[in-house]
Amino acid sequence: MTVAARVDSGRSRPFVRAMRNRAGDVALAVSSGAAILLVLMILAVILGDVVIHGGRRLSLSFFFTAPTEGMTQGGIFPALFGTLAMVLLMTVAVVPVGVATAVYLHEYAPARSLLTRAVRIAVSNLAGVPSIVFGLFGLGFFIQFVGVGLDKIFHGGERVWGQPALVWAALTMAVLTLPVVIVATEEALRAVPRELREASLALGATQFQTVYKVVLPQAVPGILTGTILAISRGAGEVAPILFTGVAYFLPHLPDSLHQQFMHLGNHIYVLSTQSPDVDATKPLLYATVLVLLIVTFVLNLAAVVVRARMRRRLAGVGA
């Protein structure tokens, strides 16, 4: 073999290998691109359908008036109000409990103890329970046990608390979203580097001071994210509140905790199945769906943005 030929044959082999690698790269790029396109298309179809049919009905009055004429006219204000009120109550209930549980599990509980393992198992199982079961739980526990009990003590048997109500729906939703908050908080706590805890303890801080002054402040983005995700779920889930507080239609807004309320998600169900004139309510239906989607989307976006901004702040970039 001449020198040139020997050189050539050596050079061609790596060239062929590179080609085969490139083929793999290309195949992966193509298939994942196709998958993304598919997902985007589905999303576009859904959104497109909703936006086209519902966008026209969106207006300020839509948001701020009640449904009229058997739900074929008017707006969704009571449903919006009810959703907001319930979500607010739910948040107030779930965040302290969830954060405290996560803090206990991560900062205080000895790693291998029976109690710790039991609590963790309970939390993960809770996350898998179907939401309708939560509704039944809410009915059986909050309404028929706690509510009725309260009535016996404070109202002499008169039915005030022992019936579907805003507060019971909120508490039921709180139980449902508890795992979300716990897991998000624990993840946030885990992300706080061990060195910071050590630094605090080495300065003579107690465990409580360390958690309260160093760990929790750093974990706030994660906790906020978890809270927002919980809210997002709360605004959308319908099954748990079916038995515990939501009403098909109320002529007035609830003005106390033991009253029922209307809910966006439930309203969609109502509009699509319970109305006397399906065709007339269709535009309202689409518009309500659009509002719900927007709310969910905005909440998720808010979660992402909050997390990003707080992360940047804690990392020292910007003021």
Place this chain on the structure above:
Amino acid sequence: MTMTASAHGPELTMKLTVRDLEVFYGSKRGLAPVTLDLPEKNVTALIGPSGCGKSTFLRSLNRMNELIAGCKVKGDVRLDDEPIYGPGIDPVVVRRRIGMVFQRSNPFPKSIFENVAYGLRIGGINDRGEIAERVERALSHAALWEEVKDRLQENALSLSGGQQQRLCIARALAVEPEVLLMDEPASALDPIATAHIEELIDDLSKNYTVVIVTHNMQQAARVSDWTAFFYMGELVEYDRTNIIFTKPSKPKTEDYITGRFG
């Protein structure tokens, strides 16, 4: 060779006395019984190859070892003749008198001022004037005041690596401990920042008793008055730095510092 007070000479007071200190992680022994005295306002360096027990020993001095699950400590450690281990002795109080600086600087993601003030606030000091004064003093002692006095409200993480480490030192000093433990304080820094830290250690030793773990032998030689050589969980030799680095008594010490192993 004795490593206790009598060997040091009568003119030195011992700040920390350690007798038969043994440390176990679960069933595994991390430190064989160690007996040694640390002289007041001197710098003692702990050297030895990885896993030799020097960090374990250091962290036993301020009860930070207890944070590791399954860690058991036997033996007696006294600060100014008061035991720091024992039922009813609060590690929180111990750690206020024996401070620690870590290998990688770990400032809190708060402002420079708040970092240094942290130890004061958790200690119950609330007077703004006092806090401000002690923060300034601590930052001066850590040779950082001039560089940050005009930007105390800026986030601590905006400082350079060397400055952050000095901030951590200031943070520890603000509590006014008597002993300062340093676990490889300069190992993550560039040579110039390291030189600043070393000069700072020299300054600090006028007012504090310093114990420093380092894997850099030249640093130990430059910075310390006394050197303790650990190997495989045992204290092999402890003497004045001058002697350890010119004519050590134990062949293992000689082999290690000349680079014949490890």
Place this chain on the structure above:
Amino acid sequence: MSLREHTNREYEGELRKLRDQLLRMGAKVEEIISGSIKALLERDTDLATRMIAFDRRINQMEVDIDGLCLSILARRQPVASDLRFITMALKLVTDLERIGDLGVNISERVVELNAEPPLKPYVDLPNMANEVQGMLREALDAFVAGDPERAHAVIERDTNIDAYYSQIFRELLTYMMEDAHNIFRATRLQSIAKYLERIGDHATNVAEMVVFMVKGMDIRHTGKLEGETARGG
């Protein structure tokens, strides 16, 4: 000196090289002395001239070894036994260079002496020379072996050298007083004896440095090993 090798082979190699160069310089210096004495006893001017030429070699070796030591100090930051070895090597080199100079000086006197007939049969001078050469050889061997006992033995022998010198000086004095024509040769011989005595001193220095290097004890100016009681005088 530890018998274990350095983890860093290059460092180990540099230390070995330093040792070798020191020993070669020692050997060269020994050669100069024995050659010069031989030139004296056999009245061999050629040999003496050759010895004088070795001066340049010795100076070059000193420069080379100094350079090597400096490089090791800068790059390796030696400690403990290595540090003692390097710092002593620097001083050893000075002593060896001086010994070399003195050997050359002997040859220069030999050349002058050979211009005239011999003054007397040489008895004490060769004995003194043997003793001194023996001391130097022992000191260098002690360095090679890292043996402080042998080194210490060399230090003890220095008193013999002083005795030799006194005796030779007294004898030459009588020759000078006898006849003025003897003065030229006698003073040259006395110089040679003086050079030998100084070589003995330098050999003693070498021995003291060996003790320091091995044991870490500075016995210069005291001449005592650990555990010895002071001797009178």
